Amino acid sequence: MPRSVNSVAKRARRKKVMKQAKGYFGRRKNVWTVAKNAVDKAMSYAYRDRRQKKRNFRSLWITRINAGARMHGMSYSQFMGGVKANGIELNRKVLADLAMNHPEAFEAIINKVK
Numbered sequence: 001m002p003r004s005v006n007s008v009a010k011r012a013r014r015k016k017v018m019k020q021a022k023g024y025f026g027r028r029k030n031v032w033t034v035a036k037n038a039v040d041k042a043m044s045y046a047y048r049d050r051r052q053k054k055r056n057f058r059s060l061w062i063t064r065i066n067a068g069a070r071m072h073g074m075s076y077s078q079f080m081g082g083v084k085a086n087g088i089e090l091n092r093k094v095l096a097d098l099a100m101n102h103p104e105a106f107e108a109i110i111n112k113v114k
Contacts, residue, residue: 014032017032017035017036017039018030018032018035020039020042021035021038021039024038057093058092060096061092061093061095061096062076062092062096064096064099064100065079065080065092065095065096065099066079067099068095068096068098068099068100068103068106068110069099069110072107072110074110074113074114079110079113082113082114083095083109083113085113086112086113088109088112088113090109095109
């Protein structure tokens with residue numbers, strides 16, 4: 001009995017990966033084995049970095065709040081402690097935006113915390 005091979009599904013799988021590799025440099029875009037490895041690596045980076053993005057943004061917000069607080073003579077930890085103690089229900093994302101784009105509003109929060 002002859003061996004049965006599902007070439008249609010195989011071609012579809014390869015086409016899907018080659019489409020994902022579109023735009024890559026060199027052989028990564030048109031050689032099956034190289035493209036498959038490149039796409040696998042890219043997918044693993046994408047999965048990892050969807051989680052790291054949340055950490056990176058939180059770190060950025062903390063840096064911006066710290067810079068804004070230090071302009072008014074407070075450290076980040078003193079400022080955030082005061083925010084919690086005064087019952088100000090603003091998260092770090094909003095506080096960072098205020099520190100960057102609305103310094104007068106941020107200064108009002110600083111004065112309330114002091």
